[in-house]
Amino acid sequence: xxxxxxxxxxxxxxxxxxxxxxxxxxxxxxxxxxxxxxxxxxxxxxxxxxxxxxxxxxxxxxxxxxxxxxxxxxxxxxxxxxxxxxxxxxxxxxxxxxxxxxxxxxxxxxxxxxxxxxxxxxxxxxxxxxxxxxxxxxxxxxxxxxxxxxxxxxxxxxxxxxxxxxxxxxxxxxxxxxxxxxxxxxxxxxxxxxxxxxxxxxxxxxxxxxxxxxxxxxxxxxxxxxxxxxxxxxxxxxxxxxxxxxxxxxxxxxxxxxxxxxxxxxxxxxxxxxxxxxxxxxxxxxxxxxxxxxxxxxxxxxxxxxxxxxxxxxxxxxxxxxxxxxxxxxxxxxxxxxxxxxxxxxxxxxxxxxxxxxxxxxxxxxxxxxxxxxxxxxxxxxxxxxxxxxxxxxxxxxxxxxxxxxxxxxxxxxxxxxxxxxxxxxxxxxxxxxxxxxxxxxxxxxxxxxxxxxxxxxxxxxxxxxxxxxxxxxxxxxxxxxxxxxxxxxxxxxxxxxxxxxxxxxxxxxxx
Amino acid sequence: xxxxxxxxxxxxxxxxxxxxxxxxxxxxxxxxxxxxxxxxxxxxxxxxxxxxxxxxxxxxxxxxxxxxxxxxxxxxxxxxxxxxxxxxxxxxxxxxxxxxxxxxxxxxxxxxxxxxxxxxxxxxxxxxxxxxxxxxxxxxxxxxxxxxxxxxxxxxxxxxxxxxxxxxxxxxxxxxxxxxxxxxxxxxxxxxxxxxxxxxxxxxxxxxxxxxxxxxxxxxxxxxxxxxxxxxxxxxxxxxxxxxxxxxxxxxxxxxxxxxxxxxxxxxxxxxxxxxxxxxxxxxxxxxxxxxxxxxxxxxxxxxxxxxxxxxxxxxxxxxxxxxxxxxxxxxxxxxxx
Numbered sequence: 001x002x003x004x005x006x007x008x009x010x011x012x013x014x015x016x017x018x019x020x021x022x023x024x025x026x027x028x029x030x031x032x033x034x035x036x037x038x039x040x041x042x043x044x045x046x047x048x049x050x051x052x053x054x055x056x057x058x059x060x061x062x063x064x065x066x067x068x069x070x071x072x073x074x075x076x077x078x079x080x081x082x083x084x085x086x087x088x089x090x091x092x093x094x095x096x097x098x099x100x101x102x103x104x105x106x107x108x109x110x111x112x113x114x115x116x117x118x119x120x121x122x123x124x125x126x127x128x129x130x131x132x133x134x135x136x137x138x139x140x141x142x143x144x145x146x147x148x149x150x151x152x153x154x155x156x157x158x159x160x161x162x163x164x165x166x167x168x169x170x171x172x173x174x175x176x177x178x179x180x181x182x183x184x185x186x187x188x189x190x191x192x193x194x195x196x197x198x199x200x201x202x203x204x205x206x207x208x209x210x211x212x213x214x215x216x217x218x219x220x221x222x223x224x225x226x227x228x229x230x231x232x233x234x235x236x237x238x239x240x241x242x243x244x245x246x247x248x249x250x251x252x253x254x255x256x257x258x259x260x261x262x263x264x265x266x267x268x269x270x271x272x273x274x275x276x277x278x279x280x281x282x283x284x285x286x287x288x289x290x291x292x293x294x295x296x297x298x299x300x301x302x303x304x305x306x307x308x309x310x311x312x313x314x315x316x317x318x319x320x321x322x323x324x325x326x327x328x329x330x331x332x333x334x335x336x337x338x339x340x341x342x343x344x345x346x347x348x349x350x351x352x353x354x355x356x357x358x359x360x361x362x363x364x365x366x367x368x369x370x371x372x373x374x375x376x377x378x379x380x381x382x383x384x385x386x387x388x389x390x391x392x393x394x395x396x397x398x399x400x401x402x403x404x405x406x407x408x409x410x411x412x413x414x415x416x417x418x419x420x421x422x423x424x425x426x427x428x429x430x431x432x433x434x435x436x437x438x439x440x441x442x443x444x445x446x447x448x449x450x451x452x453x454x455x456x457x458x459x460x461x462x463x464x465x466x467x468x469x470x471x472x473x474x475x476x477x478x479x480x481x482x483x484x485x486x487x488x489x490x491x492x493x494x495x496x497x498x499x500x501x502x503x504x505x506x507x508x509x510x511x512x
Numbered sequence: 513x514x515x516x517x518x519x520x521x522x523x524x525x526x527x528x529x530x531x532x533x534x535x536x537x538x539x540x541x542x543x544x545x546x547x548x549x550x551x552x553x554x555x556x557x558x559x560x561x562x563x564x565x566x567x568x569x570x571x572x573x574x575x576x577x578x579x580x581x582x583x584x585x586x587x588x589x590x591x592x593x594x595x596x597x598x599x600x601x602x603x604x605x606x607x608x609x610x611x612x613x614x615x616x617x618x619x620x621x622x623x624x625x626x627x628x629x630x631x632x633x634x635x636x637x638x639x640x641x642x643x644x645x646x647x648x649x650x651x652x653x654x655x656x657x658x659x660x661x662x663x664x665x666x667x668x669x670x671x672x673x674x675x676x677x678x679x680x681x682x683x684x685x686x687x688x689x690x691x692x693x694x695x696x697x698x699x700x701x702x703x704x705x706x707x708x709x710x711x712x713x714x715x716x717x718x719x720x721x722x723x724x725x726x727x728x729x730x731x732x733x734x735x736x737x738x739x740x741x742x743x744x745x746x747x748x749x750x751x752x753x754x755x756x757x758x759x760x761x762x763x764x765x766x767x768x769x770x771x772x773x774x775x776x777x778x779x780x781x782x783x784x785x786x787x788x789x790x791x792x793x794x795x796x797x798x799x800x801x802x803x804x805x806x807x808x809x810x811x812x813x814x815x816x817x818x819x820x821x822x823x824x825x826x827x828x829x830x831x832x833x834x835x836x837x838x839x840x841x842x843x844x845x846x847x848x849x850x
Contacts, residue, residue, distance in 0.1 A: 311734070311735060330737075331734060331735055331736065331737035332737035332738075332739065334737070335737045341735065343735060348729075348731055348732070349731050349732055349735045350732055350735070351729065351732055352724075352725045352728035352729040352732055352733070352795065353728065353729065354728050354795055354796065355724060355725060355728055355795070359721065359724075359725065363725060363732075363733070363736040363738065364736045364737055366718045366721065366722065366738070367718075367737075372717075372718045375717050375718050375719060376716055376717050376718070377716055377717060377718060377721060379716070419736075
């Protein structure tokens with residue numbers, strides 16, 4: 001990380017004026033102004049589709065703007081390419097990873113800028129530099145591991161390290177903490193502070209209020225591709241920001257849910273998974289309540305509910321659904337038993353993006369006579385049923401024949417939620433239900449869960465976002481290193497208690 | 513929830529293409545066909561004669577069948593390199609079974625039945641083999657069918673000792689080649705009928721729907737509880753059964769079982785499918801794209817034959833066409849993902 005202090009603090013490091021970008025049929029950016037000062041962390045805030053991604057792509061040279069001026073360190077920049085952007089010190093970290101999975105971390109770091117002598121790679125030198133950088137960042141990351149062997153969190157760290165190798169004047173971070181644990185997030189924040197003190201400017205995209213509060217110097221709010229306002233973070237309130245973002249007032253993020261715990265529907269006994277991600281877990285979920293499972297990224301909480309649904313293999317233990325043993329779970333049989341799973345990664349595991357919304361919503365019910373008889377689809381019935389459900393979920397625009405890939409994160413999640421209404425279900429397993437969706441859509445997802453549980457369903461929510469897990473659940477399990485370390489109910493469900501149960505586990509591990 | 517309506521309105525980055533854009537893409541190939549046809553006609557007027565047009569239609573019907581077979585597996589992001597040798601194997605098997613049944617003095621009906629069961633039996637067995645190796649054992653379709661390519665050639669050559677199998681009854685050739693319905697040759701009638709049925713299967717059945725979903729995102733299909741492996745096996749069986757039908761029709765045309773019948777068919781069928789617009793990335797294409805592609809390839813080679821372009825040059829052209837088809841597909845995907 002060789003970082004030069006910006007020589008001209010008077011003028012902003014990056015100055016965009018009147019930037020517009022048009023895609024076929026959409027005005028993605030409409031005369032945007034943005035100034036980022038050296039040593040400043042500038043948050044871009046807006047709903048999905050507001051233009052944040054397009055804007056950072058323009059800044060990092062991926063998309064050329066249609067019009068507007070682009071100044072960097074006082075110089076007018078034209079025809080920016082990603083290579084050129086890196087060369088002048090603009091370094092982006094995107095949500096979609098740019099790492100080559102089959103290469104090691106260090107090979108990825110030096111990809112395209114290998115250190116060589118006469119065409120021969122200087123592996124030792126590169127390893128030393130990579131290790132030095134990772135040490136400086138304080139990441140717990142082995143530079144000689146292959147990227148596809150790394151967890152998502154570690155891939156994120158490698159991605160950040162890659163962005164910081166070489167000259168960096170402006171660092172762009174797109175929801176960098178989405179897959180980091182609390183501790184790693186803490187490290188990242190320290191790093192950000194150090195970069196700022198050295199005069200690096202940062203553009204930071206996040207939906208998380210808490211992060212914005214901790215980090216931001218200024219916030220630029222975007223809506224529908226337009227610049228709404230740029231405010232000083234210190235003198236603005238959360239409510240004000242959300243109001244500017246959505247164009248209306250949102251008072252409460254989490255709905256008040258009335259839990260009426262009934263009989264035990266999901267009962268898991270001594271469950272251990274083949275890959276060791278879940279070990280000896282006992283837990284249960286009751287009808288009429290939301291059972292939360294909190295824990296850090298990679299603690300096994302996702303794998304636990306995936307095993308119940310039948311997409312992760314278990315080696316021992318028992319699962320009972322409504323009292324009856326459920327052996328050899330598989331997705332198809334789970335659905336028949338009334339268990340539905342809503343994956344965290346909707347692009348990879350949820351949707352067939354180029355297929356219409358209608359087909360994506362009816363994917364799980366093609367075995368039902370209401371949707372197909374003797375293997376022949378009942379398309380009119382399908383259209384009517386899915387059309388009604390999507391209207392109920394307030395899909396905008398209400399056209400169920402559009403490709404699912406054309407939808408924003410929030411609307412994609414609605415297509416997934418539609419599956420909850422297409423057949424008789426009693427158990428709903430949600431894996432990170434609000435990942436990648438904006439505040440407005442989050443609230444709708446929460447309202448949806450509320451309606452399910454108040455109608456008597458057993459809802460199990462896995463979440464890495466602690467406030468979410470706490471607010472939604474009636475009983476909250478805490479998982480750590482593949483085991484359940486606490487079960488919190490009532491007034492015990494506090495952030496403090498969840499965090500201390502991790503801590504307790506660490507202590508016992510050290511003693512043992 | 514009504515106060516939330518605003519938040520979802522107009523928040524989609526609308527990536528749906530305007531209608532005009534899509535029409536341009538869909539019109540490219542038919543336009544190219546017309547240009548091609550008239551281009552060749554400028555060199556040789558007989559290209560547009562009714563006899564030659566009927567000839568083109570008849571030739572297309574075979575290739576269309578094979579392109580449909582190939583399309584079905586390409587929809588699942590698969591491949592069937594073994595299609596050509598499967599055709600050879602089915603041809604030899606059908607002829608042998610009929611010759612054998614006729615030699616033992618069975619009546620015509622039994623002879624035909626023996627031929628058809630042998631042909632479809634071999635085809636289905638081949639598809640089952642490919643499907644099981646690919647879906648259940650998880651072998652890459654390219655490698656798996658490259659293997660069965662050699663196996664099928666080996667079987668076809670061994671069964672026939674490398675020579676054409678004689679003894680195909682006349683009635684068989686009359687039925688599947690010489691016959692006609694309202695003046696339309698048998699090959700065209702069969703292909704049109706199969707095309708309609710296949711289109712209905714792809715667009716109206718659970719199997720067809722599952723095929724597209726699985727081709728677009730197999731992981732999502734599995735999580736949604738679709739029987740992914742079963743569908744894949746069925747797909748390869750369907751592909752090989754269609755190939756077997758084509759093989760039977762071609763055997764009727766030549767009047768003998770030919771161990772080299774399928775020679776260049778694997779590539780031609782892939783070319784037909786891809787040129788027609790079936791995406792190698794899976795989930796896009798259908799009967800329409802297969803037929804259009806087959807028509808394109810047939811007109812091209814028919815025109816090149818009539819204008820006396822060298823056979824080896826024709827091979828170069830066919831190879832180039834496949835690559836161009838794949839490039840166009842990439843271009844389309846990039847545009848639609850932007």
